Amino acid sequence: xxxxxxxxxxxxxxxxxxxxxxxxxxxxxxxxxxxxxxxxxxxxxxxxxxxxxxxxxxxxxxxxxxxxxxxxxxxxxxxxxxxxxxxxxxxxxxxxxxxxxxxxxxxxxxxxxxxxxxxxxxxxxxxxxxxxxxxxxxxxxxxxxxxxxxxxxxxxxxxxxxxxxxxxxxxxxxxxxxxxxxxxxxxxxxxxxxxxxxxxxxxxxxxxxxxxxxxxxxxxxxxxxxxxxxxxxxxxxxxxxxxxxxxxxxxxxxxxxxxxxxxxxxxxxxxxxxxxxxxxxxxxxxx
Numbered sequence: 027x028x029x030x031x032x033x034x035x036x037x038x039x040x041x042x043x044x045x046x047x048x049x050x051x052x053x054x055x056x057x058x059x060x061x062x063x064x065x066x067x068x069x070x071x072x073x074x075x076x077x078x079x080x081x082x083x084x085x086x087x088x089x090x091x092x093x094x095x096x097x098x099x100x101x102x103x104x105x106x107x108x109x110x111x112x113x114x115x116x117x118x119x120x121x122x123x124x125x126x127x128x129x130x131x132x133x134x135x136x137x138x139x140x141x142x143x144x145x146x147x148x149x150x151x152x153x154x155x156x157x158x159x160x161x162x163x164x165x166x167x168x169x170x171x172x173x174x175x176x177x178x179x180x181x182x183x184x185x186x187x188x189x190x191x192x193x194x195x196x197x198x199x200x201x202x203x204x205x206x207x208x209x210x211x212x213x214x215x216x217x218x219x220x221x222x223x224x225x226x227x228x229x230x231x232x233x234x235x236x237x238x239x240x241x242x243x244x245x246x247x248x249x250x251x252x253x254x255x256x257x258x259x260x261x262x263x264x265x266x267x268x269x270x271x272x273x274x275x276x277x278x279x280x281x282x283x284x285x286x287x288x289x290x291x292x293x294x295x296x297x298x299x300x301x302x303x304x305x306x307x308x309x310x311x312x313x
Contacts, residue, residue, distance in 0.1 A: 094132035112147035112200035146219035146236035152195040198223030201302035222304035259304040264297025
């Protein structure tokens with residue numbers, strides 16, 4: 027018979043994780059639909075009591091820190107720098123308002139769906155994840171944590187406790203654009219996040235661009251990022267994105283769209299995200 031535990035502290039949870047494998051449950055917005063009417067066959071570790079330790083947004087001298095159990099509604103309403111605009115916009119695209127009130131940031135990352143809305147904005151912020159096990163804490167870049175469709179680098183005995191964004195990356199402004207078959211409660215056909223730092227001369231001083239739902243994991247576009255530096259921010263548009271910049275993307279054919287359609291669409295939505303993030307009204311010194 028499967029066991030169920032609902033620890034009252036992170037230390038208690040880590041002790042249980044050290045005993046063996048558990049299926050972790052937080053907001054439950056993916057857990058319960060996936061389970062359906064089937065009986066539980068795995069031991070379940072319910073983390074929902076740990077909000078006092080693992081929810082909320084704070085700062086250190088070097089990082090903005092998002093607790094693993096922070097829900098998407100709190101992200102959308104958070105008072106964060108404009109570089110987080112894409113993350114706040116993505117927060118409003120995660121399912122319905124009811125789901126946003128329950129679903130957690132860590133759950134979105136640990137489920138490792140290619141279409142996870144939170145991943146591209148956090149990649150554009152150079153985010154890292156904090157992973158804890160009994161007696162150990164380690165940090166991993168988000169780009170190295172999500173390994174593939176439903177696969178992560180979470181080791182046995184570990185739980186994600188926070189997402190950390192370096193303040194050196196929390197500069198400029200960002201934007202998120204998602205393409206789906208309908209406006210709400212939709213799995214992405216393609217999505218993009220762009221973060222642009224504009225210098226006092228109106229030119230791009232730094233760019234970070236990430237695309238989701240077009241490969242097994244969301245990916246940065248380093249070739250495009252390099253090409254953008256030095257461009258006039260007011261001139262950013264879909265026309266500047268070409269096939270060379272999309273190397274590494276491997277979209278699939280499925281019921282939501284063909285691979286060819288996704289590649290054509292992603293050029294447009296990347297350009298829209300760039301235009302929104304790099305408009306002339308947000309020029310700032312890049313020093």
